Amino acid sequence: MIQGVQIDLISAERLDKLTMMEKIHLILDEVMEGNIVVLEKGLAPEEQSKLIEVTMREISPDGFAGIEMETYPVKEAQGGFLGKLFGGRRPETRLTVIGPANQLKTLRKDKDLISAWVSSSR
């Protein structure tokens, strides 16, 4: 039997097909199993807010302690001519790593590098 930590890399295409709650449950179900989830495209602010809320409702003593999450700084996407005219540049969500708080620790992070340490013991 293979031992270790499972890492799920979820494509932007797959994420785009899911509703907000489907994304949140996909992430939390994996993380509560002890897996690490890497999202090719991060979550929108509304989704992040809901993820924190739902995570809080799943935390239990001697069980799930919550999530650790890291993402690159938000990039301002070019909004085209009209976007520039009206100042409407929408932020672009970026690659995000999410894991169980008791297993995933970020060692180093800067604008283009996330170094993470993952423990297999829970």
Next chain:
Amino acid sequence: MAFFVNTRKKISRFLKAFFRKRTSRLGIYGPPNAGKTTLANRIVRDWVGDAVGPVSEIPHETRRVRRKENITITGQNGSSVTFDIVDTPGVTTKIDYNEFMEYGLEKEEAIKRAREATEGVAEAMHWLREDIDGVIYVLDATQDPFQQVNIMLVGIIESRNLPVLIVANKTDLPDASPARIKSAFPQHPVIPVSGLEGTNVEELYEKMTEYFG
């Protein structure tokens, strides 16, 4: 297009607030132990002569959203703003009861605190999406502001187009660096204060009348 969407949201929020005839709600948000309740108590004591809630060095002393109604702040130029102040639990993505035991709490008490804290954070996030009209985001100026939870929370607040003032709190401590907070959030006004000693709160009040009025 974003300009029209933002304008529509602002008009909609204004009309909603007008027809409901309710005072605007000012949320005090930030990570655990940033001094949110100490600052809320300072604001309420200065303008109403009361307090919002107890404070302690143990994280998550505030575990339920607390509200103090009808606070009116008047600036030096005579302009004033009236709001309900909403003190919230420190926002985090993880809570481990063992952390509370390091502060001397018994296991049962620590578990109870953890349960209440998780409910409080969930409630605070819900309020941010539904009921908050402006935010004072409080950070401990001795800590690294570039933490994921801060970046995420400020992003959520920005996405809702809520006016936000960032407070670099605990300037009474020798390691405090408001400049580090300014460099982390250059897009928002940062006001260095000591909620504990009341240092520079006049500037905060002045900004509050400008920003939330």
